[in-house]
Amino acid sequence: MNTMNVNIVTPNGSVYNQDNVEITVLQTVGGDMGVMYGHIPTVTAIHTGYVKVHYTDGIDYIAVSDGFVEIRQEKTSIIVQTAEKAEDIDVRRAESAKERAESHLNNNDEDTDINRAKRALERAENRLKVSDLLK
Template sequence: MNTMALDIVTPNGSVFSEEDCEIIILQTKQGELGVMAGHVPTVSALKIGSLRAKIDGRYEYFAVTEGFVEIRPERVSVLIQAGEFAEDIDTARARQAKERAEQLLEQAKDEKVDRYRAELALNRAINRINVSEHA
């Protein structure tokens, strides 16, 4: 079976590297994108979402923030601000972050709260909770 390499990189460095991925599924701004070996070269913007990589017949799940993906026929490079393996997500902390973001959005109706940042925080927290279910 043809495989490809996957590198997930944050500003702090590489968080994951694998040489033998069978398929990689990403959440782009345009929709879900599945990538297999030999894919046409592409660059795309990522949204807050999950990244799934099938390795040795089973899927690894990652929660990722917004960023970019560069796809080449033999390698996928994911550049994001932050990412976590599903099993590393502290769901209690993610639920607390979700509650804080919801409170901020509620306050945004009456006060000067940065609504955009609060919505991003809420989306990140919800994504982390959803991805943690795959641990």
């Protein structure tokens, strides 16, 4: 079976790079998309969610924020603001971030940036969801 490379990049650089990938599942704006070696070249937007990478020796789940994916026949490049492997997620920190975001959203303070709080809540909930995929 032919395999491909998957690379996830954030503003801080490459945070995930895996060779020998058999299939990658992405949550795109058009729905879930499976990508295998030889896929037609594509660029599309992805949602905050997770990327599931099946490779020769196992499966990785990576929590990602909104971004884009560029698919080539032998390589998939995912460009997002944040990305974190499921096993690296600090659940306590994610729970704390969720509580802070909920507090900001429930606060009637005029100084609260509602959109920022909503995005923070979405990221925290996503990180918790992805960490649960390992259970």
